[in-house]
Amino acid sequence: MNWEDQLIQLYCHVCDLYQRELWTYCERFSHNAHPDFTDEEVITIYLFGILEKRFEVAQIHKHTQDHLSRWFPKLPSYGGYIQRLNKLSAVFPPLLNALAPVWTGGSKVGLAFLLDSMPIILARGSRRFQAKVAREVADCGYCASKKLAYYGLKLHVLGIRQAGTLPHPDYLELTSARPHDLTVLDGITPYLRHGELYADKAYASEVLETLLAYREMLLLTPTKKAKGQEKLHMFEQLWSTAVSRVRQPIESFFSWLERTTGIQIASTVRSLNGLLVHVYGRLSAAMYMLSFNS
Numbered sequence: 001m002n003w004e005d006q007l008i009q010l011y012c013h014v015c016d017l018y019q020r021e022l023w024t025y026c027e028r029f030s031h032n033a034h035p036d037f038t039d040e041e042v043i044t045i046y047l048f049g050i051l052e053k054r055f056e057v058a059q060i061h062k063h064t065q066d067h068l069s070r071w072f073p074k075l076p077s078y079g080g081y082i083q084r085l086n087k088l089s090a091v092f093p094p095l096l097n098a099l100a101p102v103w104t105g106g107s108k109v110g111l112a113f114l115l116d117s118m119p120i121i122l123a124r125g126s127r128r129f130q131a132k133v134a135r136e137v138a139d140c141g142y143c144a145s146k147k148l149a150y151y152g153l154k155l156h157v158l159g160i161r162q163a164g165t166l167p168h169p170d171y172l173e174l175t176s177a178r179p180h181d182l183t184v185l186d187g188i189t190p191y192l193r194h195g196e197l198y199a200d201k202a203y204a205s206e207v208l209e210t211l212l213a214y215r216e217m218l219l220l221t222p223t224k225k226a227k228g229q230e231k232l233h234m235f236e237q238l239w240s241t242a243v244s245r246v247r248q249p250i251e252s253f254f255s256w257l258e259r260t261t262g263i264q265i266a267s268t269v270r271s272l273n274g275l276l277v278h279v280y281g282r283l284s285a286a287m288y289m290l291s292f293n294s
Helices: 003-020 039-051 057-067 078-087 089-099 125-129 181-191 206-214 234-261 272-292
Strands: 112-124 139-143 148-160 168-176 195-198 217-220
Touching: 003 039, 003 089, 003 272, 039 057, 039 078, 039 089, 039 272, 057 078, 078 272, 089 272, 112 125, 112 139, 112 181, 112 234, 125 148, 148 181, 148 234, 148 272, 168 181, 168 272, 181 206, 195 234, 206 217, 234 272
Parallel strands: 112 195, 195 217
Antiparallel strands: 112 148, 139 148, 148 168
16 A cells, blocks of 8 residues: 555544544534634544654654645644644543454463563653653663663553464553552453463462463463572573563564654653553554554
8 A cells, every 4th residue: 555545544434433532522612613724633643654764753743834735725834833732642542442343263261471571761761750741650760671760651552462473462551660560460361261361470479370361361470489499400590481482573562663663762741641642553553553554
């Protein structure tokens, strides 16, 4: 599909979703309830820019102004556009839900589920203590896999393993960076029954293992070193390697997500609404790719 066809398809799909339900999240009660430059155009330009790997709003606006003016003749100034975009922050979570790919593999009984998280970074290192953006949802935390102290959010993904391709994203949740990964399981547990859950060492817990056993789920994680243990025994190393190989597709999913959308670094975000657009907008673009370009 060439870029013009993709732009048309994306615009038509956004218009359809907007007219059906998204308008309820940004309804206006003013004399300017129907602006010349529509909300559908604001959303389409942002998503198309991400799909074209332009990860800064300024880049997206400039490219639209320079090369797509015949498609969007009413495009406002950069300041006006970003103001309109941030005002639509409440639209992007339901848009993400509407664009998420539907599981077509039949029953979810007996499947292998992959669980992991990735950081969304607003500030890192010593700068994290001075960060003030989006304190309503963001916090300081530590990513053990990257050995990174940062200020921001954490994106949790539960995926269904698929042979030879990326896992199917079945559940996504955002938390602040501070809580332990285990806290997200309150929302994820209802999705799990009759299968296997592969997760990293952060999820190794006898309590969780017992809880999942009641749902006929088997928890599989790499082996943790005991206190004072310098290295794993040979069989523990082999077990950890085997589990990590099964988990590898969820790490590939995060790598693809970052490479495709630039979601992980949000250091240019300056407001809560801007952060919501950054995260949910990029996830929406990624889900659009999985749903329509697979």
